[in-house]
Amino acid sequence: MQSALATDHEKRTQAERTALSDARMLDAAVALICERGSAGTTLKDVGERAGYSRGLASYRFGNKGGLFAFIIRSIGDDWLKELRRAVQDKVGLEAIEAAADAHYRFIVEGSDAIRAFYVLWFDSIGPDPELQRVVANIHERRRRDVVAWIESGVAAGRIRPGVDRRGVAEQFCAAIIGIVYQWLVAPDAHEHLRALHESLKHHTALALEAGST
């Protein structure tokens, strides 16, 4: 029941207490967002579902935007790492294809965390400036990764140097967003999603081989 790193025990350092309540509220918020969407998720419920008082989420995160930014940061960081891990040291098109494959696997695997992450991602079109900043930041990092993969392919002589790195990367990222949207509205259409990812890989390959765009 009780593990080495305090799971249920009493005496905890202050840092451990906040880390624990943060983690529990993160879980609670993810579950609630999946159940009721971001608008239907209340700070009160997040606190209570995490096993605390109605006020804790408000106190910790200040407001809904603060909570959402925290969630995006937490999950987004993990996930960028996961994607990079999946790509490992592949270069060029292979790296991009590995990323696309990993993306497909992650979403059909259907973890609540990723779903909540993307639900909040689409909230970033709202007026909350903090959320906008955090998502824009992740977006930019993701795009940079893709540019770097293309770059590595060029460096390895496997992609012609004339290619528009940033253009292709942006197209790729935009397509991913489009696919994610489709996943969110129809999470179980795995075959459809697989086809979209395959098609994306195919089109990206064409863009990196052929033409001048």
Place this chain on the structure above:
Amino acid sequence: MQSALATDHEKRTQAERTALSDARMLDAAVALICERGSAGTTLKDVGERAGYSRGLASYRFGNKGGLFAFIIRSIGDDWLKELRRAVQDKVGLEAIEAAADAHYRFIVEGSDAIRAFYVLWFDSIGPDPELQRVVANIHERRRRDVVAWIESGVAAGRIRPGVDRRGVAEQFCAAIIGIVYQWLVAPDAHEHLRALHESLKHHTALALEAGST
């Protein structure tokens, strides 16, 4: 000041009254959604901004989901027509390229209506079933249009018959959604958006010529 179709006059038929209040509330809601996002838009403000009471929007649309569904339907219908008008009787790739061009023009033109429309579009990932239905419906109609354009190109012998019509159409629509997302987070990056649309046309052309996907 007073036109033939009662603009500011007194005596109105009941149907005219509702049509007028609907139109005014639509305008008000569009403006509010652009200013504050969908979550920040209150039924109270919609009613009052339209020049009525705080309660009217609630009474007319029942709840926020009802209002949003009404907006999507109103603007979405208009817009599908506009897109079709832009495509006219073009066939195959030309039709798709015309649609992409029109799409680009519409969004950089930056009408509040289209922005509000797409903001609500992304709300459809939330739990509101009515909104989901309405958006899914528009999405499906749009996809059908694209399939029909491809079909017409095949019929005209300008696209090879083996092409995966639905697959390419879905890829196209997914990419449009991705582009729209980028527009919503950075509305003024016209050159970037132009490049994304150009790239989309290019990739779609490749998909319709080459390969088997």
Place this chain on the structure above:
DNA sequence: GTTTCACTTGCTTGTTGCAAACAAGTAAAT
């Protein structure tokens, strides 16, 4: 043809319940 009256429909105001936000307090760690 116009007046009247029963009825419908558009709209407003009153009320309740709930969540966000913040302040002030309590308990636990340092």
Place this chain on the structure above:
DNA sequence: ATTTACTTGTTTGCAACAAGCAAGTGAAAC
């Protein structure tokens, strides 16, 4: 003891609904 984690009390504001008021409608009576 003092800082820090967390809770509880309170205010404000919106959604949702109900009850009422006012404007429009249609048909019978005159």
